[in-house]
Amino acid sequence: MQQTVRFSTLLVAISLISCNKTSTPPDLPKDPIKVETVAQVAAMNQALGWKIFKAEQLAKPDENVLISPYSIQTAFQMAINGAKGNTLDEFLSFMECPGCSVADLNDLHADLNTLLTEQSGQPTLTVANGFFYDSKRMSPLTPFAQTLNDHYNAGTQNLNFDSEQPSLDAINGWVKTHTKDKIDKILNKIGPLDVAFLINALHFKGDWATGFASELTTTLPFKKKDGSQSNLAFLHADRNFSFAQTANYNIVDIPFQDSTYSLSLLQPGTQNTDSDWHLKITLPIWKDLYDGIQYNRAAVFVPKLKIAYENDLVQSLQSLGILDAFSDQKADFTGLGSAPLNIFINQLQHKAVLEMDEKGVEGAAVTSIGFGVNSIPPTFMFNQPFVLVLRHVATNTMLFMGYIADPKQ
Numbered sequence: 237m238q239q240t241v242r243f244s245t246l247l248v249a250i251s252l253i254s255c256n257k258t259s260t261p262p263d264l265p266k267d268p269i270k271v272e273t274v275a276q277v278a279a280m281n282q283a284l285g286w287k288i289f290k291a292e293q294l295a296k297p298d299e300n301v302l303i304s305p306y307s308i309q310t311a312f313q314m315a316i317n318g319a320k321g322n323t324l325d326e327f328l329s330f331m332e333c334p335g336c337s338v339a340d341l342n343d344l345h346a347d348l349n350t351l352l353t354e355q356s357g358q359p360t361l362t363v364a365n366g367f368f369y370d371s372k373r374m375s376p377l378t379p380f381a382q383t384l385n386d387h388y389n390a391g392t393q394n395l396n397f398d399s400e401q402p403s404l405d406a407i408n409g410w411v412k413t414h415t416k417d418k419i420d421k422i423l424n425k426i427g428p429l430d431v432a433f434l435i436n437a438l439h440f441k442g443d444w445a446t447g448f449a450s451e452l453t454t455t456l457p458f459k460k461k462d463g464s465q466s467n468l469a470f471l472h473a474d475r476n477f478s479f480a481q482t483a484n485y486n487i488v489d490i491p492f493q494d495s496t497y498s499l500s501l502l503q504p505g506t507q508n509t510d511s512d513w514h515l516k517i518t519l520p521i522w523k524d525l526y527d528g529i530q531y532n533r534a535a536v537f538v539p540k541l542k543i544a545y546e547n548d549l550v551q552s553l554q555s556l557g558i559l560d561a562f563s564d565q566k567a568d569f570t571g572l573g574s575a576p577l578n579i580f581i582n583q584l585q586h587k588a589v590l591e592m593d594e595k596g597v598e599g600a601a602v603t604s605i606g607f608g609v610n611s612i613p614p615t616f617m618f619n620q621p622f623v624l625v626l627r628h629v630a631t632n633t634m635l636f637m638g639y640i641a642d643p644k645q
Contacts, residue, residue, distance in 0.1 A: 271630045274348040276333070277341065278631040281309050281348075283332045285634045286519050291552035293515060293639050298461050300645050302545035302588040302638040306352070307438045311584075313345050314365060314390065314434055315561075317383045318572025323560040330558050342387040349388075352628055352635075358493035359442025361635070364414035365390035368407050369432035369573075370397040376432070376573040397426050407433060415439055419587055431575055440626070440635055442492035448473050448593075458539055458643060459620045461511065466644045470619070471593070474535040480528040481614065483507040485517070487525040488536055488616050495629060499592075501538060502623040503616070514623050514639055522625070523632075535615040538622075539643040541592040549584045590638060 271278075285305030292301045309331075316327045316338055328334050333341070353361050365388045369376055376392065384390035393410075395403040408421035414437040422435060448471040457465040478489040478498075484505045491498045502525070504513040550562055560566040567580030626636040 269347045269351045271351070274344055274351060274631060277309075277344040277348050278628075278633045280331045280333055281305050281633045282519055282522075284309060284312075284330065285637055286517070286522070287330075287556055288549065288552055289637045289639070290515055291555055292547065292549070294555075295552055296547070298641050300543050300545060300639065300641050302543060302590055302636065303586060304438055304588055304636055305634040307436050307635075308549070308586065310345070310349075310363065310365065310388070310438075311434065311436045313341055314367075314384055314388050314436070315581075317342070318377075318380050318569045319561065320571050321560075321568040322566070323568040326558050326560055330553070330556055342383060346387045348631070348633065351631065352633060359440060359497050361497075362414070362439045364410075364437045366407075366410055366414075366435050366437075367392045367432065368395055368403075368410075368435070369393075370395055370403075373397060374431040374573050374575040374579065377571065380572050397430060400426050407435070411435070411437060418589055422585060422587065431579065432573075438635065440497075442497055445491040445493050445495060446473075446475065453540070454537075456537065456617075456619055460642050461621055466642070468539045468643055470537045470539050472535070472537050475533065476531055477534040477536055477616075478529050478531050479534050479614070479616065480525050480530065481505065482525070482528065484513070485521065485525060486616060487529070488534070489526070489529060490536075491629070497635070498627060498629050500625045500627065501536075501616070501618055502625070503618060503620070514621065517623065526632075536618075537616070538592075538618040539640075541590055541640065541643050543638075543640070543643065543645065544587075544589045545638075546585070546587045549586050550581070553584065588636070590636065 282305070285303070285308075288305065288308060289301065289303055292303060312327060312331065316324055319327060324338070325334070328336055349363060353363060365384065367376070367381065367384055367390055369392070371394045381392050384392065393406065395406055397403050403426055404421075404423055407423055411422050412420050416439055418439065423433070452472045453469055454472055455467050456470045458468045459465050478491070480487050482505050485508065486503050486505055488501045489498050490501070502514075502517065502522075504510070510516065554562060560568070561581050564578060564580050564582075567578060569579040569581075572579060621639065621641045624636070624638045624640065625634055627634050
């Protein structure tokens with residue numbers, strides 16, 4: 237049998253809840269990174285995000301799906317530093333950057349990460365990367381480990397995988413620490429042929445720029461795709477929102493404090509009767525919706541959420557053209573290190589949790605203000621399956637994407 241390396245991408249916890257703690261904004265970097273500088277890797281994020289999101293929905297039809305395109309992208313960009321030949325070509329092709337320099341992508345991704353994690357007090361995004369291996373089972377190449385450290389701030393840790401429980405405790409303890417206790421573990425076992433684990437952890441927390449008043453939260457029915465219903469608590473506000481309405485799709489974009497990030501909610505338009513509307517959203521459609529956004533009065537109803545998602549992404553990635561990386565015969569990760577037998581990826585675990593409630597802003601009081609109009613405002617009822625995207629506004633980098641089939645699931 238062949239030896240394997242497991243690249244596990246881990247995303248945890250978006251907590252859209254109030255934060256009582258205040259913080260002092262750090263000093264800005266001397267040379268702030270410009271959005272144009274990272275446009276290429278941000279575009280890659282959007283492209284791979286929509287592809288994987290659709291593949292996961294097809295893999296789990298009519299179920300909740302939640303992924304982090306940025307977490308997956310980060311894991312991929314670390315992994316390709318060890319890939320060569322057709323294995324590397326397939327990754328770059330999938331990332332819509334065929335022939336790109338891996339060294340250049342490392343630089344650009346480091347810049348993007350700096351831009352995304354710049355803190356102004358609210359929201360907060362933390363990203364952690366780690367490489368765990370057993371030196372008795374593989375020998376990492378120094379350039380690979382150095383690249384992980386220099387561009388991804390990824391520490392490397394040599395563990396004795398034969399002592400399975402201490403190794404599991406070390407890796408899962410790292411996971412728990414870097415996800416702020418939102419996820420306890422990513423691994424359940426370490427097999428005799430496992431040689432390494434490459435892990436990305438991402439945590440986001442943001443307060444709404446304008447919160448939802450708890451006294452306006454109301455119980456309403458949520459209609460699932462099969463026609464069944466369940467009663468849920470819905471956030472509600474009647475105020476100015478950023479939104480767009482087309483024949484096929486509606487979008488409401490809700491900013492977090494400082495407007496660096498926002499959460500977009502998508503639903504079918506009034507003329508869209510396609511039950512698979514969520515599978516038809518593409519990157520161009522998504523961008524066009526933002527181009528049509530206006531800021532005006534609207535009534536919005538959206539269910540409170542607390543969902544979790546977990547899946548091995550290998551099948552979805554294979555369906556999208558990444559084949560050699562998962563083949564024990566064809567994979568070429570000789571740039572990663574050496575082992576007695578061929579190294580390939582045998583799993584790509586992805587975990588995500590999402591919580592959303594009315595406390596987007598500490599102590600916010602929201603009232604219905606007419607702004608001088610007397611007509612009934614447009615109403616957006618997210619009381620049937622909908623899509624959400626949490627994005628960095630300036631670059632459109634997507635941290636989270638979700639299809640909410642059943643908020644109660």
